[in-house]
Amino acid sequence: MTSTSADAAARSRGVGQPHAVDLAGVHKNFGPVHAVRGLDLSIESGEIVAILGPNGAGKTTSIDMILGLSQPSSGSVSVLGMHPRQAISRGLISAVMQTGGLLKDFTVAETVEYTASLFTHTESAAEVLKRAGIAGIADRRVGKCSGGEQQRLRFAMALLPDPELLVLDEPTTGMDVEGRRSFWSSIRQDAGKGRTVLFATHYLEEADAYADRIVLMRQGQIVADGTSSEIKAMSAGRTVRATLPAASEAELAAIPGADSVELRGDTVLIHATDSDAVARYLLNSTPAKDLEIIARGIEDAFLALTGDAATTSTSTSSQGASR
Amino acid sequence: MSAEIPVARHAAVPDISDRRAPGLGGLNLTILKLEIRRLTRNRRTMIFAVVAPVVLFLAFGLNKAYAGQRAGEGNVSAFIMISISLYGAALATTAGGAMVSIERAAGWSRQLRLTPLSPAAYIAVKTLTAMVLGLVSVIVVFAVGKATGKPSLPGDLWFATAASVWVGSVLFAAFGLFLGFVLPTENVMQFLGLIMALLSFAGGLFIPLSSFPKLVATIARGTPLYGLNQLVHAPMLNQGVHLAWVANVVIWLAIFVGGAVWRFRADTGRV
Numbered sequence: 018m019t020s021t022s023a024d025a026a027a028r029s030r031g032v033g034q035p036h037a038v039d040l041a042g043v044h045k046n047f048g049p050v051h052a053v054r055g056l057d058l059s060i061e062s063g064e065i066v067a068i069l070g071p072n073g074a075g076k077t078t079s080i081d082m083i084l085g086l087s088q089p090s091s092g093s094v095s096v097l098g099m100h101p102r103q104a105i106s107r108g109l110i111s112a113v114m115q116t117g118g119l120l121k122d123f124t125v126a127e128t129v130e131y132t133a134s135l136f137t138h139t140e141s142a143a144e145v146l147k148r149a150g151i152a153g154i155a156d157r158r159v160g161k162c163s164g165g166e167q168q169r170l171r172f173a174m175a176l177l178p179d180p181e182l183l184v185l186d187e188p189t190t191g192m193d194v195e196g197r198r199s200f201w202s203s204i205r206q207d208a209g210k211g212r213t214v215l216f217a218t219h220y221l222e223e224a225d226a227y228a229d230r231i232v233l234m235r236q237g238q239i240v241a242d243g244t245s246s247e248i249k250a251m252s253a254g255r256t257v258r259a260t261l262p263a264a265s266e267a268e269l270a271a272i273p274g275a276d277s278v279e280l281r282g283d284t285v286l287i288h289a290t291d292s293d294a295v296a297r298y299l300l301n302s303t304p305a306k307d308l309e310i311i312a313r314g315i316e317d318a319f320l321a322l323t324g325d326a327a328t329t330s331t332s333t334s335s336q337g338a339s340r
Numbered sequence: 341m342s343a344e345i346p347v348a349r350h351a352a353v354p355d356i357s358d359r360r361a362p363g364l365g366g367l368n369l370t371i372l373k374l375e376i377r378r379l380t381r382n383r384r385t386m387i388f389a390v391v392a393p394v395v396l397f398l399a400f401g402l403n404k405a406y407a408g409q410r411a412g413e414g415n416v417s418a419f420i421m422i423s424i425s426l427y428g429a430a431l432a433t434t435a436g437g438a439m440v441s442i443e444r445a446a447g448w449s450r451q452l453r454l455t456p457l458s459p460a461a462y463i464a465v466k467t468l469t470a471m472v473l474g475l476v477s478v479i480v481v482f483a484v485g486k487a488t489g490k491p492s493l494p495g496d497l498w499f500a501t502a503a504s505v506w507v508g509s510v511l512f513a514a515f516g517l518f519l520g521f522v523l524p525t526e527n528v529m530q531f532l533g534l535i536m537a538l539l540s541f542a543g544g545l546f547i548p549l550s551s552f553p554k555l556v557a558t559i560a561r562g563t564p565l566y567g568l569n570q571l572v573h574a575p576m577l578n579q580g581v582h583l584a585w586v587a588n589v590v591i592w593l594a595i596f597v598g599g600a601v602w603r604f605r606a607d608t609g610r611v
Contacts, residue, residue, distance in 0.1 A: 084454060085453075086450070086453060086454075097356060103361075105453075105454060105455070105456065106361035106362075106366075106456040106458075107356070107359035107360060107361055107456070108359060108456065109356060109359060110454070111454065112454050114447070114450075114451070114454075116447070117446055117447025117448075117450070117451070118446070118447040118448060118450060118451030119446065119447075119448065119451070120378070120442075120443065120446055120448050121446070122378050122381050122382065123374070123378060127374055127377075127378075130370060130374065131370065131371055131374050132455060134368050134370035134371055135362065135366040135368070135371070135452075135455040135456050135457045136362065136455070136456060137359070137360045137361070137362045137456075138358070138359055138360075174451075181356060
């Protein structure tokens with residue numbers, strides 16, 4: 018990288034490069050539903066960021082605002098220092114949506130040709146079809162394409178304007194494991210150029226494997242923001258489980274190293290950053306027996322940060338309406 | 341790793357100074373070409389808009405009992421040809437405009453909002469596509485009429501009448517857009533045949549309104565095809581133009597355009 022081109026780029030963007038994405042104090046209400054509650058998020062150019070959260074966490078609502086499809090109730094949204102609509106009209110943002118967005122009576126090639134004709138600056142249709150891995154089905158009607166092929170078509174369309182920001186809203190929903198893997202390998206091959214990528218997902222392993230940075234959302238707010246390993250560390254620790262009749266919650270919570278305590282009849286569950294200290298205390302100072310120490314994976318980190326385990330499964334359905 | 345990141349970031353600094361929005365909100369000939377190609381793939385629409393009017397003309401416009409009778413500057417066969425061409429053009433443009441309902445159901449309109457195509461340009465594309473289908477319908481009916489040799493019209497009225505039918509059918513392109521934004525389903529095309537047949541009867545395209553009971557005829561004069569039907573026959577009948585016909589067209593145009601704009605705004609506000 019020579020300094021001249023960097024300088025030229027800096028000049029063209031003005032002093033203090035705008036972030037790829039900037040959300041400040043963003044709220045979004047749908048009638049009485051408060052879908053997004055005070056979102057502050059800055060994404061640098063070239064970052065690959067995952068927005069992770071259960072259904073109803075406000076991921077899609079936030080993405081719609083970044084794409085200019087809806088306006089925040091309050092707060093501001095900018096992309097590359099401009100209003101999302103301006104960035105879209107210049108071909109600086111592309112998105113791969115979850116479903117829909119295709120006409121089944123066009124062929125794959127016609128859909129790409131149509132989209133390409135709308136941009137002033139575009140890659141060739143043949144090139145994007147190749148990069149998305151669907152050059153072989155260019156003449157097929159969209160209605161005859163499989164779900165995975167349609168998703169690749171959406172990806173090809175998103176590549177056309179050579180966008181600075183690529184937004185993917187749960188792009189692999191409904192794909193099988195193999196389809197997901199090959200879809201992400203296409204995205205990764207393409208991300209080499211330093212494009213900013215923002216994707217929403219509720220697959221933990223996708224966020225873990227493909228993002229430089231994970232933003233965890235819950236009930237319209239960011240509850241954690243960091244690298245995959247930072248996120249795991251935030252809810253690091255283990256669960257100590259033991260049988261202890263007539264346990265006092267207050268006493269257990271006071272054990273150094275214990276983060277939270279759950280009593281289930283005679284069973285106690287203590288989530289701890291220092292599980293050794295908790296185990297030592299239980300065995301030495303209480304009549305606890307049948308002691309077990311259970312490690313927490315990223316799955317638990319996710320549950321710990323996005324809601325308590327007991328309510329997560331029910332909240333996904335009840336909050337679905339706010340999406 | 342941390343040493344590489346700034347390098348990568350520099351490489352990522354985008355030079356976006358040369359990025360421009362397209363002119364005309366993204367409107368261009370490629371999308372018009374593709375839209376028309378797509379329209380012709382829809383067999384139901386083509387049958388309704390092009391084949392049906394021809395069949396109707398051949399069935400009713402050539403009857404020896406009345407086809408040759410004089411009517412104004414021409415004959416009854418020409419009068420029927422004009423009525424049927426208006427029916428075909430109105431059906432074609434309504435169907436063309438109503439395609440937005442299919443595109444909304446498929447999420448295509450939402451997808452287009454992620455491109456530089458402006459909402460106004462989208463409406464323009466839909467209107468132009470509908471008008472192209474309307475033009476095909478009018479040309480085919482007039483060409484078949486001419487080929488049969490039955491309709492009689494002064495030479496210049498062939499063109500003037502066909503042109504007025506086509507231009508007038510923009511009213512129904514607006515109607516189609518309005519329906520397309522009101523009806524959220526793919527089923528809109530199934531309603532169209534029925535709606536347009538009713539409006540055509542009420543507009544006096546198939547049977548003169550004088551053969552209806554008085555009250556029905558009075559109500560029928562307020563329906564959207566009536567004014568246009570009177571206007572497109574005016575040159576051949578040569579009996580002047582009533583202000584009420586013009587008012588009918590203007591009022592319905594305002595209602596359809598206003599309705600389409602209103603529903604369109606609500607639609608883009610939500611998605």
